[in-house]
Amino acid sequence: MTVLQRNVLDIDYQQEADRIAERLREITARQLHRRGLVVAISGGIDSSVSAALAVRALGPDRVFTLILPEQDSSDDSAARAHILAQHLGVRTETVDIAPALAAIGCYRHRDTAVRNALPEYGEGWKFKIVIDGGTEGRINRFRLIAESPDGARHERDLALADYLTIVAATNFKQRIRKTLEYFHADRLNYAVVGTPNRVEYDQGFFVKNGDGSADVKPIAHLYKSQVYGMARFLGLPERVCAAIPTTDTYSLSQGQDEFYFALPYQQMDLALWSLNHDVPAADLATDLGISEAQAQAVYDDIRNKRRTTRYLHSPPVLVGEVAELE
Numbered sequence: 001m002t003v004l005q006r007n008v009l010d011i012d013y014q015q016e017a018d019r020i021a022e023r024l025r026e027i028t029a030r031q032l033h034r035r036g037l038v039v040a041i042s043g044g045i046d047s048s049v050s051a052a053l054a055v056r057a058l059g060p061d062r063v064f065t066l067i068l069p070e071q072d073s074s075d076d077s078a079a080r081a082h083i084l085a086q087h088l089g090v091r092t093e094t095v096d097i098a099p100a101l102a103a104i105g106c107y108r109h110r111d112t113a114v115r116n117a118l119p120e121y122g123e124g125w126k127f128k129i130v131i132d133g134g135t136e137g138r139i140n141r142f143r144l145i146a147e148s149p150d151g152a153r154h155e156r157d158l159a160l161a162d163y164l165t166i167v168a169a170t171n172f173k174q175r176i177r178k179t180l181e182y183f184h185a186d187r188l189n190y191a192v193v194g195t196p197n198r199v200e201y202d203q204g205f206f207v208k209n210g211d212g213s214a215d216v217k218p219i220a221h222l223y224k225s226q227v228y229g230m231a232r233f234l235g236l237p238e239r240v241c242a243a244i245p246t247t248d249t250y251s252l253s254q255g256q257d258e259f260y261f262a263l264p265y266q267q268m269d270l271a272l273w274s275l276n277h278d279v280p281a282a283d284l285a286t287d288l289g290i291s292e293a294q295a296q297a298v299y300d301d302i303r304n305k306r307r308t309t310r311y312l313h314s315p316p317v318l319v320g321e322v323a324e325l326e
Helices: 003-007 013-031 045-058 075-088 098-103 106-117 160-188 198-203 224-233 265-276 281-288 292-308
Strands: 036-040 063-067 091-094 126-132 141-147 153-157 190-192
Touching: 013 036, 013 045, 013 224, 036 045, 036 160, 045 063, 045 075, 045 224, 063 075, 063 160, 075 091, 098 106, 098 160, 106 141, 106 160, 126 160, 160 190, 198 224, 198 265, 198 292, 224 265, 265 281, 265 292, 281 292
Parallel strands: 036 063, 036 190, 063 091
Antiparallel strands: 126 141, 141 153
């Protein structure tokens, strides 16, 4: 490991935590004119740190948390979320969103698309989608990995229409969760906290009008490694601090680097930082222990994701000007 890898993402966590807390107080009261903050907590590191920073800013009495599992959620995720809520001393409510998702066709549309690729898929099967190609300089493609009840693994290429249908159906999960967050925000006169870290925000790893929708995003400037460092500085429970990043979206366990990012988060952080600071691909290759061609492919993948997901950051486009509100 080089000096660059050890030190480049070091920050003063005390100073940064205080700065974020001060900004959250200012934004909540003066810009948003709200009394408190709502945070949906998944048991993952990002929502946990966001909730802890909200408590640091406003105190536990003005932070309301939601735990929103569905049929594909990991039991361990909900357990970590409950541990966090108890640790922070915040009010929390758990709502199983599976019945709502079933009613609007989330699971039905998803399973139909899966069966188009794998006709034998059915009751008791589990699956996930994985990404392939980007780190080798090829166009990314998505593959279905499924596991039958007897434990046998099956892999299939996904047709574009089936891939899009599966993603569209699973996006219901983030949008239903956000609907509940805003219900509680409205009844409490609170603001909604978004929880993406810097890599997720930069690379468009969120659902528009789902987990991408929020009133304030306190950690969108922090790299994932820094979020982990912040969790330990804030003294969060070890089960939270040690949580491995997953999407917690599909029935088979799925790492974020399997589905979206080109690299595991520690390396992805360094790659994004290096691109942002004009570090040559050859130097990144040395730091990561990969070839220069692979490092360049990672840079290209970051740029491609920025370009193709830019619309996720955009507000609605007005056909005509409304000058009074500009």
